[in-house]
Amino acid sequence: MVRAGLTVARLTQAGAELADEVGFEQVTVSAVARRFDVKVASLYSHLKNSHDLKTRIALLALEELADRGATALAGRAGKDALTAFADVYRDYAHEHPGRYTAARFRLDPEAAAASAGARHAQMMRAILRGYDLTEPDQTHAVRLLGSVFHGYVSLEAAGAFSHSAPDTEESWSRIVDALDALLRNWPAPAL
Amino acid sequence: MVRAGLTVARLTQAGAELADEVGFEQVTVSAVARRFDVKVASLYSHLKNSHDLKTRIALLALEELADRGATALAGRAGKDALTAFADVYRDYAHEHPGRYTAARFRLDPEAAAASAGARHAQMMRAILRGYDLTEPDQTHAVRLLGSVFHGYVSLEAAGAFSHSAPDTEESWSRIVDALDALLRNWPAPAL
DNA sequence: TGCGCACACCTAAGATCTTTAGGCAAATAC
């Protein structure tokens, strides 16, 4: 019989495609096996288990997202950088909804440490260099940016904004504008 | 044999408790049946299917959250209202992680329409009455608030902030302060 | 108080997914 040429990388890739097509929740070891026209058990020489597959897809998505972020940030600063980076998140989520969901998959500590998570945080800090924030405030701002990007994209994907005007495109750009304004006038700690 | 006294409400409640104990992902029709010491098939006279159960838990969580929000908002305005409402979200997520996850379960349109989603939006609009925003900007601001609350709480729950100082408590209050400042100085549309 | 009916819960069974154990054949190594 002809071998299918399974590798962890190809399985992960296929899982990511599957996620975009049918949703990350529906990604199963069986479904991936079907896609390679191979018996389910065969995947277990490459993957530890189902959770392992999902973790790998999550790590792939985080890498891709970080790569796009890095590209977007190159040669940009200030509001320009902020906008470009924000759009990377939203565009990625639109193009790859399943992968984006995967990127928010709860990773166990070891996986998290090996993930591109740190790169994401560093890029946000790089953006903030264009604004005038003291060190502790920078951390707060990083968390705010992460929250807004992640929150907006999630809610939009969940359809939370889909039943009200105006369109989400406009809200997005107005919100990014607002964040820029906020970062330029970050308030001092309350008394 | 003694009847267990199954009702949709009790099943939903049990599912919600289970979600908080072992995570929303682990909530299964079988697990709920086990909790009532009843055969799995028995639940299918009360529930349409597994998805139905999850939807009901999600609706329950959204109601509870809206109730708490309404209580918090009573007699408050401005920043006071904003802070109280924000804390409702975060506290609920801490107290009931499984339910909070459930609240973000993707609802089909009919379920969404019957959900407390509209109450949430209305409460946010009520908060914004304490700030001076024109109508379209109010919508953008509602979306921003939703994004930040949801995003922050999700990322915190996912452990995204757990490996860096300062503590998440402080970031949270500084971020709410920042939102207040932003709402008081909402920028005009970019040219 | 007793009768009948509705329905609450059950048994049975098929389908899908996960995971492990052990086997055969194809690729690779010498």
Added chain:
DNA sequence: GTATTTGCCTAAAGATCTTAGGTGTGCGCA
């Protein structure tokens, strides 16, 4: 060209979901 590695397979057990059809309980009503 043989030997070894290893990729993929068969087999099997356990879990979940879901449907179909059966039985006894408890309530409404006479």
